[in-house]
Amino acid sequence: MKNFIEVTELKKVFGSGEDEVHAFGPATININSGEFVSVLGPSGCGKSTLMLMVAGLLDSTSGKVEFEKKLVNGPKTDIGIMFQDNTLVPWRTVKGNIELQLELRGLNLKDYQEQINNILKSVNLDDFADRFPNELSGGMQQRAAFCQAMIHDPKIILLDEPLGKLDAMTREKIRADFQKLWMVKKPTVIFVTHSIEEAVQLSNRVILITPRPGKIDREIKIDLPYPRDLNVKRSPKFAEYVNSIQEVFHKYGVI
């Protein structure tokens, strides 16, 4: 479906008077269903703010967000969302934390045991299912949080720097797995990241945000075949996309 998510003149200003911070916008973004869109921008430009407004978890100052022409005016529950700081609770194991998502949604845990095992295996955490979050490294916690956000098989996925704390190799592997999953199930994805390469590798479209207050500098359609494996990543076209994005941020003096 075209224009599945419509973000129109969306703007956020925190505080008022002296403490006023213009965090984001106004910006207009349209996303088709099944599309993989990355949001790329310097730190503090309002990416997380944008994501929370799209999810209905933060009120906008002006403008609107619509899903299938329906206005978002409260938390959207038919989504999978991963926040910048992880939402693992310390009193549950890795598995227990994944089940928390299901419990809160009133889903039957028995129906999901196999999925839980599979998703843990896919991020190499199957040996740590019964460990508590404080027994894991930062990167492992992030992988566990990724499983927690994805276990209910959402059709709309919002991820805020989900792979930020991972080492290069694990990052590469989870990207590939996630791409595979996206190719099969075709969820609509909004993916916030700092990594230009990651954005180019995964997305149909990359949205470049200016420094705060974040506005849209430009959108770049990535015309590369999926799956984007090593061969695609080594292609001159891939490098061209990465370079052109680097140039934009160079212009702003952020790299």
Place this chain on the structure above:
Amino acid sequence: MKKFIKWVFSGWMLILFFIGFFLFWEYSIPLFDIPRYILPSPSEIVLKGSADLDKLIYYTGVTALETVLGYIIALILGVGFGIAISFSSILRRTLYPFFVSIEMTPKIAFAPLFISWFGFGLMPKVIIVVLVCFFPIVLNAILAFNSLSNELTLFYQSTGASRLKTFFSIRLPAALPQCFVGFKYAAINATVGATIAEFIGSDKGLGFYISIVTGNMRPDLAFAGIFFLTVLGLTIFGFVTMMEKILIPWHISMKRINK
């Protein structure tokens, strides 16, 4: 293993310290020629105290009843009000500042009034224990139920879970560690409240005993009474600490690892 050795070692240090302390006490009395009606030696306290053992045990029971009853009532009221205030913006703007301002008054100052209103029996003592325990519990509970991280709040909102489910799955367990800070503080206050209440007006209990024998120039028996009070206080505190270990083991182990 290393940790275990360290633990045993530090335990021994403490025991040695106590032995040294009591030895010093025992032998400095003849050494400095301290009269026994000022400060008796530990051996004399044990000797004279054991002659009065029946009374001491009975009075310990009396004080324990006042303390435990008051503590439990304070626990129920404190957590109840804590939750109510955390979830109601009206109460947060009325009761909460009221409690904070009362917290500044020394509650024990009310003790003579309660004794004069309610007499010498059990009730005024329980009320005083409730009073000294309630505030640390309620204020910590309010803090506990209001300090959920922003991400967790957003997380449960995005699942569409009911308030009740959210409460038991997230808010309550997240609040327990901070609640126990209040429970432990109150456990220390509880015996203090009961003892002072007994000083002011009673005909039984360890506080009553201590004030009577002190009046009779028997510091040895007063120390025996203090010993039983200490045991009572430690038992209550130990029980609360044990409950903390049982209810929130994840919190204890987290603290251990962070060391």
